[in-house]
Amino acid sequence: MTKLKRIFIYVFLSASAIVSIFPFLWMITSSTNRSIDVTKGKLLPGKYLLENLDKAFNDVDILPALLNSAKISILTTLLAMLIASLAGYGFEIFKSKAKDVVFSILLISMMIPFAALMVPLYRMFGTISQTVPILGIDTISSVILPTVTTAFLIFFFRQSTKMFPKDMLEAGRIDGLNELGVFFRIYVPTMKTSYAAAAIITFMSSWNNYLWPLVVLQSPEKRTIPLLISSLGSSYAPDYGVIMTVILIATLPTAIVFFLMQKHFVAGMTGSVK
Amino acid sequence: MREAKAVNLRNKTNVVGWSFIAIAVIMICAFYFYPMIRALLMSFQSGTGTNLSYVGIDNYTRLFSDSTFITTLTNTFLYLIVQVPIMIVLALFISVLLNDKDLKLKGFFRTAIFLPAVTSLVAYSVIFKYLFGADGLINAMLLKLHLISVPIQWITDPFWAKITIIIAITWRWTGYNMIFYLSALQNIDNSIYEAARIDGASSFKQFTKITVPLLKPIILFTSITSTIGTLQLFDEVMNITKGGPGNATMTLSQYIYNLSFKYTPDFGYAATVSYAIVILIVIFSILQFKLAGDRND
Numbered sequence: 350m351t352k353l354k355r356i357f358i359y360v361f362l363s364a365s366a367i368v369s370i371f372p373f374l375w376m377i378t379s380s381t382n383r384s385i386d387v388t389k390g391k392l393l394p395g396k397y398l399l400e401n402l403d404k405a406f407n408d409v410d411i412l413p414a415l416l417n418s419a420k421i422s423i424l425t426t427l428l429a430m431l432i433a434s435l436a437g438y439g440f441e442i443f444k445s446k447a448k449d450v451v452f453s454i455l456l457i458s459m460m461i462p463f464a465a466l467m468v469p470l471y472r473m474f475g476t477i478s479q480t481v482p483i484l485g486i487d488t489i490s491s492v493i494l495p496t497v498t499t500a501f502l503i504f505f506f507r508q509s510t511k512m513f514p515k516d517m518l519e520a521g522r523i524d525g526l527n528e529l530g531v532f533f534r535i536y537v538p539t540m541k542t543s544y545a546a547a548a549i550i551t552f553m554s555s556w557n558n559y560l561w562p563l564v565v566l567q568s569p570e571k572r573t574i575p576l577l578i579s580s581l582g583s584s585y586a587p588d589y590g591v592i593m594t595v596i597l598i599a600t601l602p603t604a605i606v607f608f609l610m611q612k613h614f615v616a617g618m619t620g621s622v623k
Numbered sequence: 624m625r626e627a628k629a630v631n632l633r634n635k636t637n638v639v640g641w642s643f644i645a646i647a648v649i650m651i652c653a654f655y656f657y658p659m660i661r662a663l664l665m666s667f668q669s670g671t672g673t674n675l676s677y678v679g680i681d682n683y684t685r686l687f688s689d690s691t692f693i694t695t696l697t698n699t700f701l702y703l704i705v706q707v708p709i710m711i712v713l714a715l716f717i718s719v720l721l722n723d724k725d726l727k728l729k730g731f732f733r734t735a736i737f738l739p740a741v742t743s744l745v746a747y748s749v750i751f752k753y754l755f756g757a758d759g760l761i762n763a764m765l766l767k768l769h770l771i772s773v774p775i776q777w778i779t780d781p782f783w784a785k786i787t788i789i790i791a792i793t794w795r796w797t798g799y800n801m802i803f804y805l806s807a808l809q810n811i812d813n814s815i816y817e818a819a820r821i822d823g824a825s826s827f828k829q830f831t832k833i834t835v836p837l838l839k840p841i842i843l844f845t846s847i848t849s850t851i852g853t854l855q856l857f858d859e860v861m862n863i864t865k866g867g868p869g870n871a872t873m874t875l876s877q878y879i880y881n882l883s884f885k886y887t888p889d890f891g892y893a894a895t896v897s898y899a900i901v902i903l904i905v906i907f908s909i910l911q912f913k914l915a916g917d918r919n920d
Contacts, residue, residue: 354826358720362728365717366735369798372750373738375760387753390763436647443640451648458655460904462855464876465897468883468890469658469665472673498650528639557743559858560876564884575745579862582749589753596746607741611734614741618799619806 376600379593387589401594411595413570414577418599421492421562421573422555428497429551430544437506438536442518452507459500463560470495471564491565492573496558502547505617509543510536546617549610553603574599659901665894675891682895692896694870695878698785702874703853706789711846714797718804719834724813733805740799748862751791752778755863781871784864788872791859796852800845807841808834843915850907854900875900 379387382395405411440452471486478485485491513536521531537544559575566572572580578599581592607614666682668675686692720726721733739747754760755777762774777787811834819829835842857876860866866873866881873881875896882893 358723358726362717362720362732362736366732368794369736369739372747372754372794373742375754376750388758390760392760432646432650436644439640439643443643445637445640448640448644451644455648455651458651460851460901460908461655461659462851462876462897462900462904464855464857464879465662465894465901466655466658467879468893468897469661470654471883472661472665472890473658475673494650495654498647498654500651503647528643532643553741557745559743559745559861560880564880575743575858578743578745578749582745582752582862583865587753592749592753596749600742600746603741603743615802615806619803 376593376596379589380597382590384587384589384591387593397590398594401590404588404591405594405598409577409581409591409595411574411577411598414572414574415598417489417566417571418556418574421489422552424489425493425497425555426548426552428493429499429502430548432498433502433547434506434537434540434544435532436503437508438510438532440503440507441510441513442515452503455500455503457500459504466495467560467564470561474565486565487567487571492558492562496555496561502551505547506543509540513539542613542616545610545613549606549614550617552606556603662894662897665891666898668891668894669889670891671887671889673890678891682892685892686895686899691870691873691878692899695873695875696899698871698873699854699856699875701785702789702792702856703850706792707846707849707853709789710793710797710849711800711842713793714800714845715804715835715838715842717797718801718808719830721801721805722808733801737798737802739795739797740802742795744795744858745862747795748791748859751787751794751859752863755787755790778864779868781868784868784872788859788863791863792853792856795859796849800849803841803845804838807838811837839915843911847908847911850911851904854903854907 375392378392378394380401381398382391383397383400386395440448474484474486474491477491478487482488483490484494517535517539518531521535526534557575558573559579562573562576563579566576578592578596581587581595665675667677667679669678669682670676717736721729726732756762757774757776757779759777761777762771765771766774775783777783815833816829819833824832855876856874857880860872860874860877861880864872866877879893879896879900882889882896
């Protein structure tokens with residue numbers, strides 16, 4: 350390879366990396382500056398982080414939004430893991446022609462855009478509100494229920510199950526475990542890495558979900574982090590320092606999860622395509 | 624023994640198997656297929672709020688004379704035709720560069736370029752909105768470098784607002800797609816490239832004759848997911864430009880949202896517009912499969 354080409358590669362990749370990282374750096378330094386410094390284009394860290402944090406927790410009231418987001422994302426992730434892995438396991442271990450047909454029909458749901466579901470779902474939950482308010486509009490369950498089961502995750506677990514040593518299941522049955530026992534005692538512990546990958550992907554998309562919570566969560570005290578950021582972002586007199594602090598706090602959980610479990614994350618993304 | 628086991632397994636297949644998948648099947652039917660049928664019925668109804676009555680295909684004919692619909696459709700197509708190819712080519716190019724085994728700092732480059740993909744759509748949109756503001760940092764830098772003499776109206780000019788949205792989406796998703804290509808590239812046997820090099824094939828030739836054909840299934844996969852994603856574009860436009868100026872950046876999803884929750888609610892017509900997206904997704908997916916052609920041969 351020629352030297353010129355080498356140089357080009359490094360310059361190109363460095364430029365791409367800088368462009369990718371720059372908004373993060375700006376977010377971090379801005380969270381330590383006053384709004385006025387941010388507008389002036391200050392790029393160096395300041396000493397107003399504590400003040401911004403104070404405003405984020407006391408004026409903007411970030412804590413309830415964080416708790417709402419945490420509740421929704423954790424519940425969604427746990428339920429999604431249970432439902433999707435049971436199904437993926439069922440489709441692969443108890444394979445039959447009829448089930449394969451059902452499986453292909455479920456896959457069609459991946460093509461359905463959420464925008465098309467939003468209106469009928471909103472009306473469904475409106476009807477549910479009248480009889481079972483706890484499941485209706487403006488509740489955590491109305492956010493979780495429509496998003497918790499995805500054909501993508503079922504597909505992911507089915508693909509992962511293909512690699513699972515089936516003899517282990519037979520051994521469990523001989524030891525007297527029932528089918529659910531085999532699943533929870535043998536399959537779940539062996540598939541830890543698949544669960545990790547699937548859980549990260551699910552947690553992140555739930556933590557960042559915007560459109561559906563925007564539709565169903567109507568009272569301000571119910572709003573999640575993306576809804577809070579969106580309303581701060583559209584205010585007429587934005588306090589840039591505080592907004593960047595809020596975004597920083599909101600990004601931290603997903604960034605930490607990502608850096609700790611980068612391999613699992615990538616496995617979760619690409620696992621089902623291979 | 625073996626036969627008994629087979630019979631035993633077949634019984635289990637029928638009863639236990641179905642119970643394992645039951646919850647998932649019920650949930651997908653209740654929250655995907657049933658609403659789709661409801662939406663189809665609604666698309667033939669009209670009225671405000673919950674007072675809907677059947678109007679036949681009126682909603683569908685209304686689509687063709689609805690200038691807002693035409694604008695949002697054109698915008699969505701523009702994002703699709705300009706942004707998806709740029710992003711896919713860029714992602715492919717970066718992943719090929721990163722796949723070089725002699726490359727130093729590979730891990731750093733990969734993580735850095737992938738990083739945008741872990742941010743929330745709303746969070747990055749708000750950051751971009753400020754960066755691209757008329758007195759924002761991007762304009763300040765361009766002015767300082769003397770690349771422009773007057774600030775560009777990134778958010779408030781109909782043309783530049785579209786460019787801003789395209790830049791934003793490309794920033795967010797290039798690294799995401801790159802990861803798919805990288806993991807596929809790692810499965811390609813290096814000896815194929817060595818053979819090509821011995822035969823005197825240039826890097827460009829190797830790229831077009833080896834890399835692209837071998838990555839065809841994954842390119843197809845990413846272009847379909849990107850197309851579906853773009854047709855549903857909402858968070859970015861809502862938070863960067865609010866669809867403005869006027870309706871210059873508004874997307875189909877945002878129009879559906881506005882029809883249902885912002886203007887006087889017209890759920891029937893909103894359902895009709897949403898079926899337009901469904902039809903587009905089906906057409907594009909079939910088209911892309913056809914274009915990718917004989918990938919399984």
